[in-house]
Amino acid sequence: MNRRQRLILAGRHLFAAKGYSAAGVREIAAEAGVSIGLIRTHFGSKAGLREEIDRQVIAQIEDLCSRASEHLGTEALDLLVEDAVEWVERERDALLYVRAALMEKTPGSQALLRQLLEIMRRFVALNRERGLLQDDVDEEWAATFLVIDFLGPAVLEPFSEEEFGMSMYHREMVKRRSAFMNRVVTQGFMKS
Amino acid sequence: MNRRQRLILAGRHLFAAKGYSAAGVREIAAEAGVSIGLIRTHFGSKAGLREEIDRQVIAQIEDLCSRASEHLGTEALDLLVEDAVEWVERERDALLYVRAALMEKTPGSQALLRQLLEIMRRFVALNRERGLLQDDVDEEWAATFLVIDFLGPAVLEPFSEEEFGMSMYHREMVKRRSAFMNRVVTQGFMKS
DNA sequence: TCGTATACGATACGATCGTATACAGGGGCA
DNA sequence: TGCCCCTGTATACGATCGTATCGTATACGA
Numbered sequence: 001m002n003r004r005q006r007l008i009l010a011g012r013h014l015f016a017a018k019g020y021s022a023a024g025v026r027e028i029a030a031e032a033g034v035s036i037g038l039i040r041t042h043f044g045s046k047a048g049l050r051e052e053i054d055r056q057v058i059a060q061i062e063d064l065c066s067r068a069s070e071h072l073g074t075e076a077l078d079l080l081v082e083d084a085v086e087w088v089e090r091e092r093d094a095l096l097y098v099r100a101a102l103m104e105k106t107p108g109s110q111a112l113l114r115q116l117l118e119i120m121r122r123f124v125a126l127n128r129e130r131g132l133l134q135d136d137v138d139e140e141w142a143a144t145f146l147v148i149d150f151l152g153p154a155v156l157e158p159f160s161e162e163e164f165g166m167s168m169y170h171r172e173m174v175k176r177r178s179a180f181m182n183r184v185v186t187q188g189f190m191k192s
Numbered sequence: 193m194n195r196r197q198r199l200i201l202a203g204r205h206l207f208a209a210k211g212y213s214a215a216g217v218r219e220i221a222a223e224a225g226v227s228i229g230l231i232r233t234h235f236g237s238k239a240g241l242r243e244e245i246d247r248q249v250i251a252q253i254e255d256l257c258s259r260a261s262e263h264l265g266t267e268a269l270d271l272l273v274e275d276a277v278e279w280v281e282r283e284r285d286a287l288l289y290v291r292a293a294l295m296e297k298t299p300g301s302q303a304l305l306r307q308l309l310e311i312m313r314r315f316v317a318l319n320r321e322r323g324l325l326q327d328d329v330d331e332e333w334a335a336t337f338l339v340i341d342f343l344g345p346a347v348l349e350p351f352s353e354e355e356f357g358m359s360m361y362h363r364e365m366v367k368r369r370s371a372f373m374n375r376v377v378t379q380g381f382m383k384s
Numbered sequence: 385t386c387g388t389a390t391a392c393g394a395t396a397c398g399a400t401c402g403t404a405t406a407c408a409g410g411g412g413c414a
Numbered sequence: 415t416g417c418c419c420c421t422g423t424a425t426a427c428g429a430t431c432g433t434a435t436c437g438t439a440t441a442c443g444a
Contacts, residue, residue, distance in 0.1 A: 003422080019295060021213035025402060035423045036402090042421090046402065103211060103295045105350040113351050127382060137381045140356075141372040148348070152340030155347065158297040159305050164332075180333040186384040188377045189329045190319060195392080217432060227393045228432090234391095238432065 004042045006032040009093075012053050016096040020050060020104065054101065054108030057094050060087070061115045065122065077126055080119075084150075085174075092169065099154040113147070120146040149181065196234045198224040201285075204245045208288040212242060212296065246293065246300030249286050252279070253307045257314065268318055272311075276342075277366075284361065291346040305339070312338040341373065 001009075010032035014023035025046050029036045043049040064087055068080035088095050098116075101109040120143035127133045133142075153160075153168040160168040167173065183189060193201075202224035206215035217238050221228045235241040256279055260272035280287050290308075293301040312335035319325045325334075345352075345360040352360040359365065375381060 019211055019213060021211060022296075024400080026400085037404090037423060037425095038421080040403065100295065102347060102351075103292065104214075110351055110354060113348070113355065117355065132383050134379070134381050134383055137375075138368060138372045141368055142381055144348070144356075145372065145376065148340065148344030151347065152344065155294060155343065156305070156336070156340070159294075159302055162302060163305065163309065164336075176330060176333055180330045180337065183329075184337065184376060184380060185382045186380045187326070188375075188379045189326050189334055190377045191324050191326055192378040216430080218430090229393060229395095229434090230391080232433065 003032065003034045003038060007034060007038060007042065007049065008053055008056060011049050012057070012097045013093050015050065015053065016093055016100045019100055050106070051108060053097065054106075054112065057097055057101075058108070058111055058115055060091065060094055061112070061119070065115065065119045068119075069122065077123070077130070077132075080123060080126075088169065095154050096157065099151065099157075102151070116147045116150065117143055120144070120150070153177070195224065195226045195230060199226060199230060199234065199241065200245055200248060203241050204249070204289045205285050207242065207245065208285055208292045211292055242298070243300060245289065246298075246304065249289055249293075250300070250303055250307055252283065252286055253304070253311070257307065257311045260311075260314065269315070269322070269324075272315060272318075276311075280361065287346050288349065291343065291349075294343070308339045308342065309335060312336075312342070345369070 007028065011023070011028050014028050014031060017023070025036055025039050028049070029039060032038075039046065039049055043052055064080075064083055067083055098112055101112055103109075121139070123146065124133070124137075124139050124142045128137075128139065133139075156163075157168045160166065160173075164173065168177075180189075199220065203215070203220050206220050206223060209215070217228055217231050220241075221231060224230075231238065231241055235244055256275055259275055260268060290304055293304055295301075313331070315338065316325070316329075316331050316334045320329075320331065325331075348355075349360045352358065352365075356365065360369075372381075
């Protein structure tokens with residue numbers, strides 16, 4: 001892997017772990033195994049590095065989004081969910097970067113959130129078209145709900161080990177959680 | 193208000209708005225209208241100031257929690273929700289501070305999250321005792337779900353104006369949201 | 385009224401921040 | 415071979431960070 005990409009991955013990791021302000025350029029360069037000057041050479045500045053990271057992460061999510069749109073059959077929904085779960089497992093750093101990026105309002109983080117909303121709006125619309133949506137559902141809030149639900153575990157992840165005894169993305173955790181969420185979206189958990 | 197408390201409020205506001213690392217002690221002192229030295233005098237250090245803010249915010253949430261426990265009648269649930277909504281409206285800065293605090297793992301932020309979980313566990317247990325819970329509900333995940341749902345709007349708040357045209361805590365937004373959430377917890381929004 | 389502790393402000397200090405500059409190797413092309 | 419751009423490193427620079435120090439004002443008990 002070339003040094004430019006090494007810098008991007010190191011930056012993504014450190015921004016995700018400590019936040020943009022707390023992660024220094026020297027630390028990033030050290031983790032990437034290159035010298036500080038390269039950040040300026042390739043990205044102009046620390047902010048430029050963040051913008052490039054934003055671009056790559058947004059591209060990943062866009063990819064996730066467009067792949068689901070390609071399959072316009074009955075299996076589109078399952079594919080979308082499957083893709084998303086697989087992506088979270090494979091690119092945990094990217095997800096944790098999204099978490100960190102949303103902590104401060106930048107053009108990049110706004111775009112990230114918009115992408116997520118777009119995916120979820122599409123998901124809700126697909127469900128409606130397939131007749132899987134209940135009547136009179138506030139679709140905009142349904143999409144927002146799904147975004148919150150997608151980001152929630154990432155937000156809690158750093159505390160998960162101490163609070164629940166395991167990672168939010170541990171297999172058992174994912175299983176319990178998806179069982180609960182399946183129940184919630186189809187029938188809720190409280191009597192009316 | 194004495195200068196010590198002014199520093200606490202200014203710190204809470206700036207930590208919430210820009211994050212702990214990005215908010216400087218000079219900036220905090222300026223917003224409080226005092227000199228930098230006072231932070232050291234009263235709290236020892238910037239980290240000490242954060243700890244004091246954590247203590248105060250945790251105390252607020254504890255207060256919220258214990259007030260609900262006092263009313264052990266049928267109206268306990270409504271009172272808890274009412275109190276929480278009123279608190280969010282009155283102390284928006286505190287809520288946004290919780291949001292920011294959860295971005296980095298410190299003893300204070302861990303305690304904050306634990307408090308929130310405790311409130312929600314109690315809420316779920318109260319519902320069960322009153323027979324309002326459906327059968328075979330995973331109560332631990334229900335509480336976690338409620339925490340995520342409580343924090344979600346705070347996480348999205350900085351982007352809300354641009355994405356939805358108004359604040360997450362605008363009256364109309366709150367109304368639509370609580371209508372949707374009521375529906376979700378009692379019957380979901382998708383057919384099974 | 386005096387002594388002392390506390391509250392507070394101004395400023396200095398060392399470290400670290402992000403950025404700028406100077407320079408070294410290494411292919412591609414005339 | 416000579417020139418040049420590109421990638422890369424090492425180091426210097428100015429700003430700003432959190433913290434420490436010192437001087438002064440104010441309040442309070444003897």
